[in-house]
Amino acid sequence: MTDDKSIHVPDAPFRPGEKASFGKWDYAPGDLEKPDPEACSSDDTRAHAEGLIRVLGDDDSRSGAWDPDIDDGILLEGLEHMVRLRIFDERMMKMQRTGKLSFYMRSLGEEAIAIAQTMALQNQDWVFPTYRQPGAQFVRGRDMVSMICHCIGNVEDNVKGRQMPVHYTYRDGRYISVSSPVGTQFSQAVGVAMASAYKQLDEVTITWIGDGASAEGDYHYALNFASVYRAPVILNVVNNQWAISTHANLASGSSTFADRGLAYDVPSLRVDGNDFLALYSTTQWARQRASTGKGATHIEVLTYRAGAHSSSDDPSRYRPSDESSAWPGGDPIDRLKRHLISVGSWSDEKQEALEARIDGEVMQAYKEAVKYGDLAEGPYPSSDTIFTEVYSEVPWHLREQWDEMNRLRGD
Amino acid sequence: MSEMNMVQAINSALDVMLDRDENVLVFGEDVGYFGGVFRTSDGLQEKHGAHRVFDTPLSEGGIAAIAFGMGLNGLRPVCEIQFADYIFPAYDQIVNEIAKLRHRSGGEFWTPVTIRTPAGGGIRGGHHHSQSPESQFTHTPGLKVVYASTPYNAKGLLISAIESEDPVVVFEPKRCYRGPFYGDPHNVPTWADHPDADVPEGHYTIPIGQARLAKEGDECTIVSWGTMVHVCEKAIEMSGASCDLIDLQSLVPWDRDAIVESVSKTGRCIIVHEAPKTSGFGAEMAASIQERCFWGLEAPIRRVTGWDTPFPHTTEWDYMPSPSRIAEAIRETVEA
Ligand SMILES: Cc1ncc(C[n+]2csc(CCOP(=O)(O)OP(=O)(O)O)c2C)c(N)n1
Numbered sequence: 054m055t056d057d058k059s060i061h062v063p064d065a066p067f068r069p070g071e072k073a074s075f076g077k078w079d080y081a082p083g084d085l086e087k088p089d090p091e092a093c094s095s096d097d098t099r100a101h102a103e104g105l106i107r108v109l110g111d112d113d114s115r116s117g118a119w120d121p122d123i124d125d126g127i128l129l130e131g132l133e134h135m136v137r138l139r140i141f142d143e144r145m146m147k148m149q150r151t152g153k154l155s156f157y158m159r160s161l162g163e164e165a166i167a168i169a170q171t172m173a174l175q176n177q178d179w180v181f182p183t184y185r186q187p188g189a190q191f192v193r194g195r196d197m198v199s200m201i202c203h204c205i206g207n208v209e210d211n212v213k214g215r216q217m218p219v220h221y222t223y224r225d226g227r228y229i230s231v232s233s234p235v236g237t238q239f240s241q242a243v244g245v246a247m248a249s250a251y252k253q254l255d256e257v258t259i260t261w262i263g264d265g266a267s268a269e270g271d272y273h274y275a276l277n278f279a280s281v282y283r284a285p286v287i288l289n290v291v292n293n294q295w296a297i298s299t300h301a302n303l304a305s306g307s308s309t310f311a312d313r314g315l316a317y318d319v320p321s322l323r324v325d326g327n328d329f330l331a332l333y334s335t336t337q338w339a340r341q342r343a344s345t346g347k348g349a350t351h352i353e354v355l356t357y358r359a360g361a362h363s364s365s366d367d368p369s370r371y372r373p374s375d376e377s378s379a380w381p382g383g384d385p386i387d388r389l390k391r392h393l394i395s396v397g398s399w400s401d402e403k404q405e406a407l408e409a410r411i412d413g414e415v416m417q418a419y420k421e422a423v424k425y426g427d428l429a430e431g432p433y434p435s436s437d438t439i440f441t442e443v444y445s446e447v448p449w450h451l452r453e454q455w456d457e458m459n460r461l462r463g464d
Numbered sequence: 465m466s467e468m469n470m471v472q473a474i475n476s477a478l479d480v481m482l483d484r485d486e487n488v489l490v491f492g493e494d495v496g497y498f499g500g501v502f503r504t505s506d507g508l509q510e511k512h513g514a515h516r517v518f519d520t521p522l523s524e525g526g527i528a529a530i531a532f533g534m535g536l537n538g539l540r541p542v543c544e545i546q547f548a549d550y551i552f553p554a555y556d557q558i559v560n561e562i563a564k565l566r567h568r569s570g571g572e573f574w575t576p577v578t579i580r581t582p583a584g585g586g587i588r589g590g591h592h593h594s595q596s597p598e599s600q601f602t603h604t605p606g607l608k609v610v611y612a613s614t615p616y617n618a619k620g621l622l623i624s625a626i627e628s629e630d631p632v633v634v635f636e637p638k639r640c641y642r643g644p645f646y647g648d649p650h651n652v653p654t655w656a657d658h659p660d661a662d663v664p665e666g667h668y669t670i671p672i673g674q675a676r677l678a679k680e681g682d683e684c685t686i687v688s689w690g691t692m693v694h695v696c697e698k699a700i701e702m703s704g705a706s707c708d709l710i711d712l713q714s715l716v717p718w719d720r721d722a723i724v725e726s727v728s729k730t731g732r733c734i735i736v737h738e739a740p741k742t743s744g745f746g747a748e749m750a751a752s753i754q755e756r757c758f759w760g761l762e763a764p765i766r767r768v769t770g771w772d773t774p775f776p777h778t779t780e781w782d783y784m785p786s787p788s789r790i791a792e793a794i795r796e797t798v799e800a
């Protein structure tokens with residue numbers, strides 16, 4: 054039996070030792086018009102689901118129907134958050150390598166996504182992230198010290214050392230607790246949005262899922278329920294090409310991830326995920342649909358996972374090491390920076406100064422965070438936290454076991 | 465014979481079975497090109513071809529469902545669920561479908577699926593990379609359930625599972641993939657020089673349903689499985705008592721006769737598992753043992769288990785049964 058007559062198993066486009074080359078994109082900022090968000094049907098978005106919405110062109114200028122009506126002040130704020138996230142990630146990764154964190158996951162190359170999309174929302178909107186959208190917390194004003202305390206799992210970790218690093222929870226920012234089982238948030242977000250609709254509040258829910266996790270049932274439940282109940286939700290698939298070592302070719306057989314939404318009658322867009330402006334404007338568009346009762350929008354965010362999956366991963370085993378530099382979408386921070394410089398709102402000197410300032414901010418925050426305990430020496434949250442908040446009250450059988458643990462601890 | 469760690473032993477079992485039976489297929493998330501996030505299928509795609517060892521979409525429900533279909537249609541699918549914590553999207557397919565096909569079809573159809581999954585704590589994995597959900601499967605008629613503890617039994621049990629005409633869930637203690645664990649996180653031995661790391665290169669089996677006497681004694685019977693077998697070994701040493709240490713290996717069906725025989729000899733029994741106490745497999749065993757040994761028992765049967773709480777991240781050493789906690793239970797039981 055020959056291979057092609059047997060089970061067809063797709064492969065990644067490039068493997069270690071091969072030269073990665075994606076060519077140049079044919080998509081340009083002027084390609085796609087912007088349908089009226091309140092009057093558009095899913096069919097009206099077919100071209101958007103099959104093409105690519107861009108605003109920042111190859112010449113670093115902004116143009117086209119999707120150019121959002123925002124000034125450079127907002128872009129500079131976005132740039133600052135992206136730089137903050139990148140430097141934060143670099144520092145945390147160094148900490149991980151020197152044994153100061155047990156585990157870490159970066160957002161390298163994907164910084165624009167959660168930052169631009171959260172900035173395009175209102176503060177009352179719910180954010181339902183995966184581990185690759187920590188940047189939304191900066192937008193919502195979370196203190197970096199508390200983020201680091203969580204990653205260390207020290208006494209100031211607001212989730213009390215119960216979760217692995219990068220599984221943030223930030224209620225004040227309406228940033229819902231990250232859960233390890235991938236995909237679960239996607240359909241839960243539809244319920245959050247339905248509750249907002251029931252309460253007749255102007256609240257929208259945004260959520261993300263990876264290309265890999267979009268193969269889970271939750272992705273399909275979400276699209277179906279959101280379509281049936283016209284839930285005010287923004288459903289994003291972050292197609293960063295990889296799910297650990299598994300290429301997106303194994304996640305879906307359709308030509309784009311976006312076009313799967315059309316079958317559920319949910320308007321669907323495909324957006325350049327390294328283009329801050331395009332992300333901002335598609336999210337604004339989706340929010341307008343949601344907040345005017347028109348229901349869900351499905352967005353494929355096209356990007357590339359430039360770093361390893363996590364600190365436990367070694368991508369050189371399954372993809373060419375230069376693959377990320379061959380990605381036609383470039384780097385989100387570089388692109389926004391070059392644009393702002395080209396219009397005279399920014400400069401390389403200012404960028405350097407910004408990076409230096411944030412580097413100091415991150416170091417400062419780290420030093421403060423380890424005052425509350427580091428991974429090697431602790432102090433950790435008390436092991437009493439094993440027994441608290443399992444239920445709203447402690448039942449007798451947990452009480453007994455808790456007493457036994459205390460006795461064993463010598464309390 | 466050659467010295468293998470548990471990862472290599474599992475890899476060898478898969479390799480042997482891919483060689484012996486062209487109907488064996490191996491698949492799961494990151495299992496193909498990369499060889500698995502724990503490296504258990506390293507090199508197998510290259511050797512046996514991508515149509516026999518392959519990556520799947522990230523969908524445990526889908527993985528279990530295609531395994532059901534393949535097994536029904538004459539193949540011997542061996543699928544991996546990357547972490548036992550992620551088996552639940554596949555739960556419906558396993559519990560309602562794979563487990564019941566033979567019975568519901570009047571014996572006209574069956575599906576000999578093998579589901580391998582790394583389980584257990586001790587790797588700072590928090591509540592979603594540490595659970596031991598074996599009793600959620602032992603409570604399902606139609607499934608066989610095994611739990612490895614050493615390179616030698618990991619390979620022998622896995623081959624038996626693949627050759628079984630029934631579906632089998634194979635739990636692998638990930639903490640022991642590269643070395644036994646004696647309850648001290650600062651002491652990280654490898655499998656080097658361990659007698660159970662001496663593994664035949666070829667085909668051999670450990671029958672499903674057969675326990676293993678890991679240590680012999682006469683004052684107390686300790687029954688355990690997975691990582692805890694090694695922790696119990698340490699605990700017995702600390703307690704100074706003379707104990708039978710029985711590595712259960714198979715949970716369904718379990719080797720009741722071997723345990724009843726041992727408890728009839730010692731008059732005492734402690735069951736140790738990482739999973740939470742309530743409805744843990746230890747409860748089933750304690751009930752069955754007292755039905756047969758009640759009049760010969762010198763002390764109540766005890767259970768030393770994980771707490772009835774989610775598995776923690778930073779405080780995991782206060783969660784997992786420790787050698788000193790088990791040793792105390794042994795002393796109290798022996799003195800009772
Ligand atoms: C239900 C479940 N299965 C498997 C895993 C293990 N796992 C963690 S991340 C990951 C890959 C996710 O890839 P993708 O969805 O593309 O997101 P990305 O990491 O690229 O952001 C896998 C398989 C998990 N966390 N949850």
Ligand SMILES: [Mg+2]
Binds near residue numbers: 264265295296297
């Ligand atoms: Mg991905």
